[in-house]
Amino acid sequence: MRIGELARRTGVSERALRYYEEQGLLTPVRRPSGYRVYGDADVAAVRRIRILLAAGLNTAQILEILPCIVDEDGWLTPDCPELVEALRQQRSRIDDAIGELETTRANLDTIIGSEKAAASRGTRPPS
Amino acid sequence: MRIGELARRTGVSERALRYYEEQGLLTPVRRPSGYRVYGDADVAAVRRIRILLAAGLNTAQILEILPCIVDEDGWLTPDCPELVEALRQQRSRIDDAIGELETTRANLDTIIGSEKAAASRGTRPPS
DNA sequence: CTAAACCTTGACATTGACGTGAGAGTCAAG
DNA sequence: CTTGACTCTCACGTCAATGTCAAGGTTTAG
Numbered sequence: 001m002r003i004g005e006l007a008r009r010t011g012v013s014e015r016a017l018r019y020y021e022e023q024g025l026l027t028p029v030r031r032p033s034g035y036r037v038y039g040d041a042d043v044a045a046v047r048r049i050r051i052l053l054a055a056g057l058n059t060a061q062i063l064e065i066l067p068c069i070v071d072e073d074g075w076l077t078p079d080c081p082e083l084v085e086a087l088r089q090q091r092s093r094i095d096d097a098i099g100e101l102e103t104t105r106a107n108l109d110t111i112i113g114s115e116k117a118a119a120s121r122g123t124r125p126p127s
Numbered sequence: 128m129r130i131g132e133l134a135r136r137t138g139v140s141e142r143a144l145r146y147y148e149e150q151g152l153l154t155p156v157r158r159p160s161g162y163r164v165y166g167d168a169d170v171a172a173v174r175r176i177r178i179l180l181a182a183g184l185n186t187a188q189i190l191e192i193l194p195c196i197v198d199e200d201g202w203l204t205p206d207c208p209e210l211v212e213a214l215r216q217q218r219s220r221i222d223d224a225i226g227e228l229e230t231t232r233a234n235l236d237t238i239i240g241s242e243k244a245a246a247s248r249g250t251r252p253p254s
Numbered sequence: 255c256t257a258a259a260c261c262t263t264g265a266c267a268t269t270g271a272c273g274t275g276a277g278a279g280t281c282a283a284g
Numbered sequence: 285c286t287t288g289a290c291t292c293t294c295a296c297g298t299c300a301a302t303g304t305c306a307a308g309g310t311t312t313a314g
Contacts, residue, residue, distance in 0.1 A: 129260075
């Protein structure tokens with residue numbers, strides 16, 4: 001398929017697809033005319049890229065870990081421990097932020113005096 | 128304290144601190160000379176801001192939820208129902224922010240295939 | 255009082271992940 | 285062969301969160 005169809009099938013703009021190629025994340029075959037030709041596997045590849053971007057990784061990091069990812073039937077399975085470690089760190093940063101927001105929310109509930117505040121009884125305000 | 132000391136105590140550049148003020152996240156008092164003067168509470172405030180930024184929230188989102196954070200002594204006691212309503216709205220924005228972060232974290236978990244992902248066994252990868 | 259250290263407001267530069275044309279080539283249908 | 289849809293490569297624009305440099309005012313130690 002050509003770039004337009006891949007764009008439609010993934011919901012990703014043509015510009016973004018060309019950008020991913022520029023960053024080495026995709027390597028479509030070229031026709032003599034220069035037209036890019038993608039395979040069915042690229043639909044899944046683009047999906048993977050988007051998941052990783054959505055998780056806060058940048059294209060350089062994604063490029064590094066792509067070879068570590070085994071795609072068995074749509075599942076993303078990390079292969080090397082370095083990758084897992086990096087992802088865990090990212091995860092813990094997000095955990096911290098969620099914790100902060102939950103504390104904030106509990107504070108709010110205390111002020112509002114709603115029923116929901118009962119669930120966080122004993123929670124102290126942030127120092 | 129002045130901006131240099133706050134920068135040292137938080138590890139955040141002076142430029143960033145001025146930027147946070149520009150975005151309404153910090154509101155130091157000013158001396159007649161124009162020098163910014165911060166209080167001890169601002170050290171904690173900056174720390175909160177950094178955690179939320181690190182998790183992918185932008186300054187506008189942080190600005191929305193920041194006034195909901197009650198620290199140590201500054202208890203807000205709402206009398207008028209308008210205030211309570213405003214607080215409820217803020218609460219729901221915090222819920223949204225938490226929801227976004229949880230989605231991101233779930234994406235990460237799917238990739239990591241960690242113990243926590245086991246809880247969602249059978250989950251299909253995001254489209 | 256003076257020098258060093260600190261602070262101020264601009265304002266332009268940068269990085270990442272694209273958006274948005276411009277101008278030109280390619281391809282399938284009629 | 286022509287038209288219209290599709291694609292190509294520049295190349296500049298954008299937005300957020302800073303970095304960096306410039307030209308000047310302020311404070312404090314000696």
